[in-house]
Amino acid sequence: MYLHRLVYYSENKIRDLGLPLAKELKAIVLSGQKNNPAAGITGVLAFNDQYFVGVIEGDRRRLSSLLMRIARDKRAANLTVLSAGEIDERRFDDWTSVYAGHSETVDRLYLRFGLTQGLDPGRMSADSLFALLDALSRLEAGQLARHPTSATEHGEVIKVTTVFAGGSQEPRKPLETVAR
Numbered sequence: 333m334y335l336h337r338l339v340y341y342s343e344n345k346i347r348d349l350g351l352p353l354a355k356e357l358k359a360i361v362l363s364g365q366k367n368n369p370a371a372g373i374t375g376v377l378a379f380n381d382q383y384f385v386g387v388i389e390g391d392r393r394r395l396s397s398l399l400m401r402i403a404r405d406k407r408a409a410n411l412t413v414l415s416a417g418e419i420d421e422r423r424f425d426d427w428t429s430v431y432a433g434h435s436e437t438v439d440r441l442y443l444r445f446g447l448t449q450g451l452d453p454g455r456m457s458a459d460s461l462f463a464l465l466d467a468l469s470r471l472e473a474g475q476l477a478r479h480p481t482s483a484t485e486h487g488e489v490i491k492v493t494t495v496f497a498g499g500s501q502e503p504r505k506p507l508e509t510v511a512r
């Protein structure tokens with residue numbers, strides 16, 4: 333396997349398409365949980381109502397094929413790759429998705445990366461976005477914001493981690509799933 337890493341962002345078009353936000357976000361997270369372990373893809377996907385930002389690591393052919401899928405996905409637009417290249421080792425042992433809203437802890441993180449208005453990947457370098465995603469993925473579910481629409485829609489997806497079982501690449505039960 334040729335290990336690569338890719339950092340990207342895209343616009344969140346779910347609302348513009350007239351689709352239920354929380355339900356579609358949950359569906360995207362479920363796709364990642366189902367497919368990424370089998371494909372040996374680790375990393376982080378963070379989202380708010382405007383953007384998706386992500387880092388994915390794994391075999392370069394599998395990363396490319398996932399990137400094509402995301403590029404074709406109508407729920408996202410203007411996919412922008414900030415960096416792509418070989419790595420010697422993975423930074424992530426699993427695949428985590430987090431809601432990048434506003435909470436005290438998350439706002440402090442944004443400030444550390446020069447973001448005064450919340451997540452705005454258009455104003456970030458690849459290194460900065462990578463470091464933010466790394467930090468976000470390591471927060472506890474309780475430190476993250478709650479998604480505002482979730483009370484009326486299909487439950488919350490605050491933080492979901494798909495832990496890869498050693499060797500077999502079979503997904504284990506998610507570590508932290510906050511759902512109602």
Ligand SMILES: Cc1cc2nc3c(=O)[nH]c(=O)nc-3n(C[C@H](O)[C@H](O)[C@H](O)COP(=O)(O)O)c2cc1C
Nearest residue numbers: 342360363364367368377384398401402405407408
């Ligand atoms: C921003 C964004 C990131 C996504 N990330 C992943 C991912 O990491 N893994 C994945 O399998 N699907 C991901 N998806 C969903 C894919 O576009 C696609 O819907 C899905 O892979 C289809 O597979 P399924 O039919 O097996 O669920 C993402 C979609 C978006 C909009």
